[in-house]
């Protein structure tokens with residue numbers, strides 16, 4: 001019998017716990033239809049807003065690669081280099097709400113069994129902006145969307161009252177979430193920024209506002225590297241650059257640390273994990289730390305734009321994992337979500353080396369060798 005990959009997350013039924021995250025893979029109707037055909041359990045649309053969006057000139061995303069036999073890190077295409085990260089300074093969808101609405105309706109009609117989550121964003125500076133959140137929420141819900149994801153996390157907005165600028169302020173996070181919860185009948189997920197001192201603080205704000213789930217991480221604030229020959233940033237317009245967002249393999253361990261903080265602080269709440277996932281083994285980390293779903297962006301962008309091979313490997317990996325652990329009585333995802341959550345402890349709780357054997361600082365080896373220092 002085939003393994004049961006399905007799960008229910010914040011009341012939304014999913015055929016599998018794998019979603020495409022809000023980003024280029026979900027920026028169009030054709031991409032989303034292809035994604036569902038390919039087997040993704042759900043998608044979160046590219047973030048939809050009400051204000052006009054004009055992106056920077058030139059490429060909005062580039063990929064940083066590392067060499068196996070040298071320390072070179074560069075966006076320059078070269079054979080044999082392995083993916084290190086994605087870097088982007090793309091804004092939210094430059095398509096209007098009116099463009100999106102009929103498409104959301106058609107997608108939902110074509111794939112009623114797949115989860116369609118609308119990512120939305122508005123400002124936060126005044127009551128009109130807060131009403132925009134409600135307008136967006138109701139419009140997307142009206143087209144049959146299964147849930148809403150609040151983008152409180154884009155690290156490179158061109159407005160100070162949006163994105164991670166909201167996500168860095170516990171009170172604003174709480175207010176925006178509450179305003180959307182006041183009108184929405186479908187579940188509301190809050191996507192937080194990793195660029196704060198303690199993400200638990202903003203998560204508490206979102207949960208107090210009534211969020212049904214916390215989503216982490218968006219990309220991490222970062223700069224492209226400077227080319228040592230040209231002295232230009234590897235991405236620039238007229239020699240200028242602004243901070244953008246880092247995604248992909250480089251952020252997997254960083255995002256896991258955020259997730260661990262979150263799931264320990266709120267063990268009974270729902271979490272969707274994002275960051276650096278391209279294999280089931282990566283996703284498993286998020287599940288074992290307490291996430292009920294995971295989302296993928298960079299890996300899917302590099303696999304035919306919507307990740308047909310990625311989702312195939314994720315589904316097969318989950319099926320194999322469930323079958324392999326059948327002797328433990330595991331039959332579905334829920335049986336192992338959070339199983340390693342409590343293995344992350346303060347360093348003071350980690351066993352120390354035996355005092356007799358411990359020669360810390362006196363080892364005549366490596367960087368502590370007095371002959372070499």
Ligand SMILES: Cc1cc2nc3c(=O)[nH]c(=O)nc-3n(C[C@H](O)[C@H](O)[C@H](O)COP(=O)(O)O)c2cc1C
Pocket residue numbers: 021022023024046047060061086087088090091092093119151153154191217218219246247248249251274275276277295296297298299
């Ligand atoms: C080009 C690009 C555009 C993105 N646009 C959005 C967006 O509109 N809304 C959003 O919430 N996240 C956006 N993201 C963030 C991704 O959804 C995701 O959180 C991040 O890339 C980390 O996942 P990854 O390591 O799988 O790439 C974008 C990421 C990239 C690379």
